[in-house]
Amino acid sequence: MSQIRALTTDILIVGSGAAGMSAAVAASASGASVIVADDRKVPGGVLTQCVHSGFGLGRYGKEMTGPEYSKEEFRRFDESSAIYLSDCRVLSLSSDKTALVSGSEGLSRISFRECILATGCTERPLWSLPVSGTRPEGVYTAGEAQEMIELGGYDTGNNVFILGSGDIGQIMARRFIQLGKTVVGMAEQKDHLGGMKRNQEECIRAYDIPVTLNSTVTEIHGSPHLTGVTLHHLDSGTDELIECDTLITALGLEPDRSLAEGLENDNGYPGWLHFCGNADFVHDIADSASTQGEKLGRNLACRIQSNGKEV
Ligand SMILES: Cc1cc2nc3c(=O)[nH]c(=O)nc-3n(C[C@H](O)[C@H](O)[C@H](O)COP(=O)(O)OP(=O)(O)OC[C@H]3O[C@@H](n4cnc5c(N)ncnc54)[C@H](O)[C@@H]3O)c2cc1C
Structure with missing residues (x-):
């Protein structure tokens, strides 16, 4: 040795x-x-x-x-x-x-x-939440996605859903739009958008990102690659299927x-x-x-x- x-x-x-x-x-x-x-x-x-x-x-x-x-x-x-x-x-x-x-x-x-x-x-990963369904490719924390794209030169899918509306989720939403992707939505479990006012304006409102408040992801679909998520509306108790090929989690640090x-x-x-x-x-x-x-x-x-x- x-x-x-x-x-x-x-x-x-x-x-x-x-x-x-x-x-x-x-x-x-x-x-x-x-x-x-x-x-x-x-x-x-x-x-x-x-x-x-x-x-x-x-x-x-x-x-x-x-x-x-x-x-x-x-x-x-x-x-x-x-x-x-x-x-x-x-x-x-x-x-x-x-x-x-x-x-x-x-x-x-x-x-x-x-x-x-x-x-x-x-970063708190998705799997720390009670989420059922498959464990496909296409699910990343915000930091993983950022490192992959900005430092590794890799690509993600084109239809991105973001879970978590804090500064990091918002900055990632804007970055995906700048990269030519579609941000199909963002879910936030609270009844208001997180993050700083400046990011809310510059990252969310400026790009008309659809945000669903009082909601969370409860099920993942697709194998081997992500095809969608179940969005659970916490106020009405109803579920909605959102089609996406990339899920970004920004659940806190x-x-x-x-x-x-x-x-x-x-x-x-x-x-x-x-x-x-x-x-x-x-x-x-x-x-x-x-x-x-x-x-x-x-x-x-x-x-x-x-x-x-x-x-
Ligand atoms: C997505 C995002 C957007 C942000 N936007 C802004 C912004 O617009 N404006 C702003 O001012 N701030 C912003 N911030 C905040 C700012 O970037 C951070 O607060 C700051 O950079 C944190 O620095 P740090 O040195 O504490 O940690 P880090 O930058 O995380 O550095 C920690 C280092 O320690 C290394 N390390 C960990 N464990 C070990 C080990 N065992 N052995 C050796 N090395 C190890 C890691 O690899 C890493 O290099 C943002 C942060 C994020 C994540």
Whole structure:
């Protein structure tokens, strides 16, 4: 078996999205040694697949796309002294303040003084709902579809139905129209549209997307490929068959804290473990994830400089 490479750093940051990159820049500017590990080949996290504009107004005073925002953040990250391990997955964290990391160069064990989880969030899948029927091709979470289309260059079907009317569902609806698809409808279980007013105007009303409130999907049809869904009207109790070949679910996000599992005790998480960006709470705006990362990175570097005393 090949040897495990040993690395040491003041701060290990897991994730190089908006939060992780800004934490790294601030911590290294404040004198800490920093290693950032990310399991993707390029930095930026979800920013790289958000090709729409709406980023950077607070931080840069101008409208940018996700990749433009990411490029700007990466420029500062690249100029910092932080060490970047791309395509490297952090497999586990141990209470002796070490992380086991797997990458193209094999396994590494990184010893650290502080660790920041900037691991983003996970999407709630359709199968977490009581949905019957087949399990065909053509059903994707919004993030999966975005990654597939924007980063992978793959196509989806032409008649798209969207379950969930929050910002992400709305942004996906507009993107499908821009790609020349038909958005046959959007279902929302609440009695009002979710998301920000701006997205409601620019993504839903501007493109006349048919939204059915008080409704949800209860059955999936088709095999091996999706042919339709049963839309259940919660107010009348009636069902309607909607023909579609693509179902996109935008059912909400949850902070990804899987690496912290098993580290929590009666007093909470250990003092060396910190969360920022979507791993802490879901940030609707990237600026907010970046600002939080920056503040945390700076504070931890100052704590290290003052030999562990709170600053
Ligand atoms: C569809 C969509 C539209 C949005 N639209 C806007 C908008 O218009 N304007 C705006 O300002 N904001 C928008 N946002 C919000 C903004 O993009 C996010 O709040 C922000 O980018 C989150 O950054 P993050 O660093 O917390 O997480 P992420 O970007 O998710 O980064 C987490 C990184 O950690 C990596 N990772 C996870 N686990 C591991 C592990 N074990 N080992 C190594 N690496 C790991 C992941 O691969 C990823 O690269 C949108 C978000 C989405 C999803």
